[in-house]
Amino acid sequence: MNIQKIEQILKDQKQPKFRLGQIKKAVYRDGISSFAEISTIPKELRSVLEKEKILSFEVEKVLVSKDGNSAKALLKLDDASKIETVLISPKENIWSVCISSQVGCPMNCAFCATGQTGFKRNLTAEEIVDQVLFWKQYLMKHETCNMKQKINSKLKLSNVVYMGMGEPFLNWGEVLESLKILSDPKGMAFGSRSISISTVGIPGGIEKLTQDFPQVNLAVSLHFSKDKNRNEFMPANKNLNLEKLKVELEKYFEKSSRKVFLEYIMFSGLNDSEKDAKNLLEYIKSFKKPQLLHVNLIRYNSTDSKDKFISSSAEQAVKFRNYLLGNKINCTIRRSLGTDIEGACGQLAGKK
Ligand code: SF4
Numbered sequence: 001m002n003i004q005k006i007e008q009i010l011k012d013q014k015q016p017k018f019r020l021g022q023i024k025k026a027v028y029r030d031g032i033s034s035f036a037e038i039s040t041i042p043k044e045l046r047s048v049l050e051k052e053k054i055l056s057f058e059v060e061k062v063l064v065s066k067d068g069n070s071a072k073a074l075l076k077l078d079d080a081s082k083i084e085t086v087l088i089s090p091k092e093n094i095w096s097v098c099i100s101s102q103v104g105c106p107m108n109c110a111f112c113a114t115g116q117t118g119f120k121r122n123l124t125a126e127e128i129v130d131q132v133l134f135w136k137q138y139l140m141k142h143e144t145c146n147m148k149q150k151i152n153s154k155l156k157l158s159n160v161v162y163m164g165m166g167e168p169f170l171n172w173g174e175v176l177e178s179l180k181i182l183s184d185p186k187g188m189a190f191g192s193r194s195i196s197i198s199t200v201g202i203p204g205g206i207e208k209l210t211q212d213f214p215q216v217n218l219a220v221s222l223h224f225s226k227d228k229n230r231n232e233f234m235p236a237n238k239n240l241n242l243e244k245l246k247v248e249l250e251k252y253f254e255k256s257s258r259k260v261f262l263e264y265i266m267f268s269g270l271n272d273s274e275k276d277a278k279n280l281l282e283y284i285k286s287f288k289k290p291q292l293l294h295v296n297l298i299r300y301n302s303t304d305s306k307d308k309f310i311s312s313s314a315e316q317a318v319k320f321r322n323y324l325l326g327n328k329i330n331c332t333i334r335r336s337l338g339t340d341i342e343g344a345c346g347q348l349a350g351k352k
Helices: 003-012 018-029 043-049 114-118 125-141 145-150 169-185 205-212 227-231 242-256 274-285 314-326
Strands: 057-064 070-077 083-089 094-098 102-104 117-122 159-163 195-199 217-221 260-266 295-297 332-335
Touching: 003 242, 070 125, 070 227, 083 125, 094 125, 117 169, 125 159, 125 169, 159 169, 169 195, 169 205, 195 205, 195 332, 217 242, 242 260, 242 274, 260 314, 274 295, 274 314, 295 314, 314 332
Parallel strands: 094 159, 159 195, 195 217, 217 260, 260 295, 295 332
Antiparallel strands: 057 070, 070 083, 083 094, 102 117
16 A cells, blocks of 8 residues: 555545544555445545555466465566565464565575566565555455365464565665554554564675664575585675674674574485585584574475476485484474465566
């Protein structure tokens, strides 16, 4: 929702200041899909607002997984750019939204469909928040059979993760604005601890988070624990190698003492051997407070049959996890959701 535009309309219509609060509540809290549905504002104002769209994009496609536990939407922005957003239910009655912060991504990670499409532009705060709003409206409409089975009166979006297309710290100004709206008690009212920002590691990025919005969770897409491999598959490592990343994280721990999640996508034969687990252990143990790091193992979601990256087997993931747990490192295997809806970031938007 374009708040500035709504404010201007209210001013032009000589409406009292509290009208904005009524509109925000109806849109952000109650999840209405059209301004015409707001029963708390005068009819004349409704008919003026009715001409405005709530969402800043058109919904091109929504794919729902067979098990009804995840859905992915392809959204077309005003300039015809396309982005993706994903809804996931990791547990009964818990719904998480994964949102994009950029159109494409300049970081060029070799295994990522978004990275392969290149970078087009940053998203505005409105376009970022509207992805969450879209899923809220979608769930309220109970649009699909698969989803219906999972939805009941306890329906609630529980978490938001900035883990879709783009690197959030490269669009920090707009991401920060979106965080303010998402966490505003008069806005979408997400608790800060229900929001996570995921980064590959950008010089100064973690520091910005510590200064501007320390309450949200931080996740780092690590994937490899040796610079040689990280440089090869994640060019961002050339600007912030593992040692420098550690320095940024140690500073974060000095100020926040909050747990940081290390995301580790598992690729068969590339980063899933016992030696790789040892290297990761060594890296984590080199921190002053290794107990503040939590490893999330995610088996790779292949983009197509010609994909040169192959997912690690479930057995290998368990072995890897057990090795870390046996060495007192916090570690979980994240369930792979949405493999039948091209669940990995950028797989849908990258299609012609
Ligand atoms: S994995 Fe994340 S940072 Fe890397 S290219 Fe994809 S979207 Fe960008």
